[in-house]
Structure formats: structure tokens, C-alpha cells
Amino acid sequence: MNAILGFWKKSGARASHRRRLAIVLALALPLLGGLAFWGWAARRDDPAAYFRLKTAVPASGDALALALYQSLGVQLSAGHTLTHEPNGRVFDALASRIEAAKVSVNIVMYIWERGAASERVVSALVTRARAGVRCRILVDDVGSPDFSEEVAPPLLAAGCDVRVFRPLSGGEKLARNHRKLVIVDGKAAVTGGFGIRDTWLGDGVHAESWRDANVSFTGPAVTSAQQAFAENWQEAGGSLLPAAEFPPPEASGSVRAAFVGSSAGVLTRAERLTQLLISAATRRLWIANAYFVPSRGVLELVKQKARAHVDVRILAPYKNSDSKTAFGAQHVEYGDLVEAGARVWEYTPSMMHAKTMIVDDELASIGSINLDPLSLNELEENALVVQDRAFADELGRAFVADCARSKPYSD
Numbered sequence: 310m311n312a313i314l315g316f317w318k319k320s321g322a323r324a325s326h327r328r329r330l331a332i333v334l335a336l337a338l339p340l341l342g343g344l345a346f347w348g349w350a351a352r353r354d355d356p357a358a359y360f361r362l363k364t365a366v367p368a369s370g371d372a373l374a375l376a377l378y379q380s381l382g383v384q385l386s387a388g389h390t391l392t393h394e395p396n397g398r399v400f401d402a403l404a405s406r407i408e409a410a411k412v413s414v415n416i417v418m419y420i421w422e423r424g425a426a427s428e429r430v431v432s433a434l435v436t437r438a439r440a441g442v443r444c445r446i447l448v449d450d451v452g453s454p455d456f457s458e459e460v461a462p463p464l465l466a467a468g469c470d471v472r473v474f475r476p477l478s479g480g481e482k483l484a485r486n487h488r489k490l491v492i493v494d495g496k497a498a499v500t501g502g503f504g505i506r507d508t509w510l511g512d513g514v515h516a517e518s519w520r521d522a523n524v525s526f527t528g529p530a531v532t533s534a535q536q537a538f539a540e541n542w543q544e545a546g547g548s549l550l551p552a553a554e555f556p557p558p559e560a561s562g563s564v565r566a567a568f569v570g571s572s573a574g575v576l577t578r579a580e581r582l583t584q585l586l587i588s589a590a591t592r593r594l595w596i597a598n599a600y601f602v603p604s605r606g607v608l609e610l611v612k613q614k615a616r617a618h619v620d621v622r623i624l625a626p627y628k629n630s631d632s633k634t635a636f637g638a639q640h641v642e643y644g645d646l647v648e649a650g651a652r653v654w655e656y657t658p659s660m661m662h663a664k665t666m667i668v669d670d671e672l673a674s675i676g677s678i679n680l681d682p683l684s685l686n687e688l689e690e691n692a693l694v695v696q697d698r699a700f701a702d703e704l705g706r707a708f709v710a711d712c713a714r715s716k717p718y719s720d
Contacts, residue, residue, distance in 0.1 A: 361606045362581075368589040368669040373696060376589075377567060380581050385567040385696060388560030389528030393675075393703050396513040399503045399523040400429055403491060406525065407433040412494045413443040413554050415538045417474075417689075419452035419487045419677070420504030423459040427505050431460065435467040443554075444469040447538070447545055449486040450476045452504070472545040474689075484573050486541060487688040489523075489677050490534060495554045498534045498568075499525045500676055500691055502599065502664045514658045514714060516629065522597070522663035522707070524675050524693055529558035530568040537570035537691055565696040571678065573687045579678045580685045582692060583607050586668050590619050595667040595708050597624040599660075600635040600681040601642075607680060608642060615650035624663075624711055627655035635681060643718050654715035664692075667705055671698040 362380075367373045374385035394402045407414050407430070414437060421427060438444045446464060448456045450473050461471045474486040491499045501523025503509045511518025532555060539550050571578035583603070587594060587610040594614050601623060603611070615621040623646065630636040643653050666674045676692030678684050695701070 362584040362588050362610070364588070366585055366589040368591060368672050369696065373589065373672065374565070376585060377694065380585050381569055381578050383533065383567045383569055383694075384529075385565055385694065386529050387563060387565045388558070389526055389530060389564040389566040390562030391524050391526035391564055391566065391693070391695065391697075391700060393700070393707070394499065394501065394523040394525050395707060396518065396521055397510040399499065399501060399509065399521075400426055402499050402523075402525045403430055404433050406491065406493045406497055406499060407437060410437045410442045410493045413445070413492075413550075415445045415492045415535065415542070415550075415554075417447045417486060417488045417490045417538055417541055418505055419449045419485070419489060420506050421448050421453045421456050421460055422504075422506040423455075424507040426507050426510050427460055430505055431463055434469055435463055438464070438467040438469050445542060445547065446471045447474055447486070447541055447547075448472075449474045451482070451485050452487070470547065472542070472547060474541060474545050483683070483687045485683075485688050487677050487679075487684060488537070488541070488570075488691045490538060490691055492531060492535050492538055495535050495556050496531055496559070497525065497527045498531045499523065500534070500693055502662050502677060508660070516659050519660045519662045520656060520658070520711065522665045522675055522704070524695075526566065526693060527561040528564070528566065529560070530566045530693065532558050533568035533570065534691070537568070540570075540572075541689060564700065567694045569676075569692045569694055571690040571692075573689075577685060577690075579690045579692075580604060580606070582674070582694070583666075583678070583680065583685065584610055586666050586672065586674060586694075587611060587614060589672060590614050590621075590668045592669050593620045593667060595620075595622045595624075595705065596680070597661065597663045597665045597708060597711065598680045599626060599630075599662045599664060600632060600679040600684070601625045601639040602635055602682065603680040604682070604685055607685070611651065612646060612649040615646065618650065621646075621651040622708070622712070623651060623653045624661065624708060624715065625653070625655060626661045627657045627716060629657070629660050631660050647718065653718035654712045655718055656711060656715045658714050661711070665704055665708070667701055667708065671701050672696055673701045673704050675704070
């Protein structure tokens with residue numbers, strides 16, 4: 310890996326960011342993974358290679374809502390309640406939401422493995438399915454390869470509808486479903502970086518317990534989350550959802566929020582959203598991300614903000630990362646970021662798997678989007694964008710606490 314990283318540092322003037330990254334990944338990954346990444350990098354029709362958001366973006370008020378609508382086609386609307394569900398607390402939220410279901414439970418999940426976490430969720434689903442609640446589960450074939458044999462049987466026996474997204478037997482290997490999304494009755498949802506696996510149990514400060522950020526929410530954005538599930542469900546061969554699962558949006562609180570789903574095949578909403586949020590920063594830009602290997606456009610925007618004296622902080626995994634390739638790739642950019650004025654911390658207690666961004670005083674995002682080539686170009690992703698000072702403050706306090714447990718990066 311040292312030789313690979315040495316190539317990166319020496320080739321700056323001779324190779325584009327995209328080509329350098331592809332070569333590093335191709336050399337560092339096993340043969341199949343390396344070829345897959347090389348295939349991604351070689352595409353000539355990748356819109357993200359050319360997209361740069363060059364306009365000023367407001368970080369608050371109706372102007373922010375208009376910017377989101379113009380760039381992403383989503384409505385930032387009032388009427389939400391939401392709760393930060395860090396680490397293992399997310400399973401309390403899942404269990405309570407599922408147990409209260411009256412009409413339907415719809416789940417799309419990248420990682421789902423047998424264990425204590427799975428048993429808790431499966432138990433709640435089986436109980437509600439037997440009571441007549443329609444339960445649909447969609448898992449990814451790469452993230453959950455043993456789901457059909459090890460988890461699905463009791464769900465199927467109880468009457469749940471279980472499907473696999475883009476089976477590997479169909480030939481698709483890169484364009485996976487990385488979403489983590491649970492929608493109950495079309496009225497409440499949970500999303501974030503979690504998977505249904507025992508590594509997400511616990512407090513996130515011990516080696517066996519991953520650090521993550523998740524959110525449960527009610528309000529109009531749930532309708533958009535339900536639509537994102539429905540789109541994936543239909544691709545997997547499922548039927549259209551009935552009208553009862555799209556109840557009229559109801560205001561449940563005062564928080565302004567928007568659900569953003571991202572799919573590949575076009576310039577993704579993940580790339581657009583990331584650039585828009587960064588562009589909005591005038592005072593604070595705090596990014597926590599499990600795989601910080603962003604596009605050139607995102608990277609340049611982050612450095613631009615740091616040079617403009619915005620408080621730019623990046624929190625990423627240390628050596629306990631579950632991807633040594635990503636750990637090595639993200640390290641090659643840290644020096645330039647620090648030189649531009651950004652500060653970088655590496656989380657030492659366990660795998661840091663969160664995907665959050667805090668912009669200025671009241672804007673934040675939380676969801677499944679990693680800042681890496683796959684999330685920004687190939688995967689099905691989602692995030693909840695929130696305009697609320699109290700929620701941004703809560704995420705900010707968690708970010709500061711995580712940095713206190715982390716190692717400051719030094720070149």
C-alpha cells in the first residue's frame with residue numbers, strides 16, 4: 310500500500326484525480342474489486358466528472374428551500390418531528406415503530422445478518438405480519454449475501470414479502486442498493502448509516518461497536534421516503550403500493566426537512582446534494598464520513614471553504630476502518646486539506662460509520678451517503694436534510710465528543 314500511495318503523491322501533475330484514484334484502487338483491491346473500480350473510472354459518460362456547483366448557496370430560510378428544489382427537485386417543508394438515534398439506540402426506534410405498525414412496514418437494507426440485532430427486528434416483523442400488517446423487506450445481494458438462507462425463513466413463514474435487489478446472478482455488481490430505510494404506515498421512517506448486524510449494537514466507543522448516526526422522523530418527508538422504497542420495490546419485481554400506504558402528509562412538528570433519494574444513471578442527487586451543502590457553508594462545515602474519498606468537485610469545494618476561513622472539520626475512521634483501501638485512499642488527500650486550513654480527526658475507538666454534515670448554525674444532513682466514488686456515482690442512496698438549529702446543535706455536540714475520542718491528523 311505504501312508504494313501505491315507513493316504513486317498517488319508523485320503523479321499529481323501527470324494524472325487526473327479520477328485516474329489516480331482508479332489506479333490506486335485497482336492496485337490495492339483484489340482482482341475483481343480492482344477491475345470493477347477501473348471499469349467505473351474508465352466511463353466516459355460520467356456526469357460527475359464535469360459537474361461543479363459555482364453559485365453561492367444560502368444556508369437558511371426560503372432561499373435554501375428554493376436552492377434545494379432547483380438542484381434536486383425536493384421540497385424542504387415544515388411539519389416534522391425527528392429524533393437522533395445514535396449507535397445501538399436505532400434498534401429501540403426500529404422495534405417501537407414496527408411494533409406500532411397498523412398498515413405496513415417497508416424496509417430496504419444494505420446489510421442484514423443473523424444475530425441479536427436481527428432477532429429483535431425479525432421478532433417485531435413476525436408479530437405484526439401475523440396480525441395482518443403488510444411487511445415488505447428488500448435487501449441487497451452484495452451487502453446481505455446470506456440473508457435468504459439465514460434470516461428470511463421465519464419472515465416468509467409469517468407472511469412477509471421478501472425480495473433481493475439486483476441479484477448477482479443477473480450480472481450487475483457495482484450498482485447496489487446502499488440505502489438503510491424503514492417506513493411504517495407511510496407516516497414514520499428511520500434512516501441513517503446503520504445495518505441490521507450486531508456491530509451496530511452498543512455505544513460506538515468500544516472496538517466491537519461501530520459508531521453511527523441515524524434519525525427517526527415523522528412528517529411530509531416520509532411520503533418521499535415511501536416513494537423511494539416503492540421505486541426500488543418495483544425494480545425487484547414487487548407490485549405498486551396501495552393508496553393506503555400513501556396517506557395525506559400530516560404536519561407533526563415544526564422542523565423543516567426534506568428526504569433526498571439518489572440513484573445512478575444520471576448526475577446523482579448524492580453528488581448534487583453534497584456540493585450544494587458545502588457551497589452553503591459560511592461559518593461551519595463539519596463532515597463525518599466513513600469513506601472520505603470524494604469527487605474532485607467536492608474536494609475542491611471543501612478546500613475552497615477552508616481557504617475562506619470557514620471552520621472545516623473532517624471526522625473519518627482510523628486504522629480500525631473496515632476498508633483498508635478506503636483508509637489508504639482518503640489519507641492521500643489529508644495533507645492538501647490541512648494545508649488549505651481544514652482540520653482532520655481520525656476516530657480511534659471503533660469503526661466510524663456515520664454519514665453526517667453540519668453547515669453553519671441550522672443546516673444538517675444525515676443518511677446513507679458516503680463521500681466515495683461508489684456512493685456518489687453508482688449506488689442507491691438516501692439522506693434527510695434538516696433545517697433546524699436544535700438538531701444541528703445536537704449533531705454538533707456528538708461531533709465534538711467524537712473528535713475528543715479521535716486522533717488529530719498530522720502529515
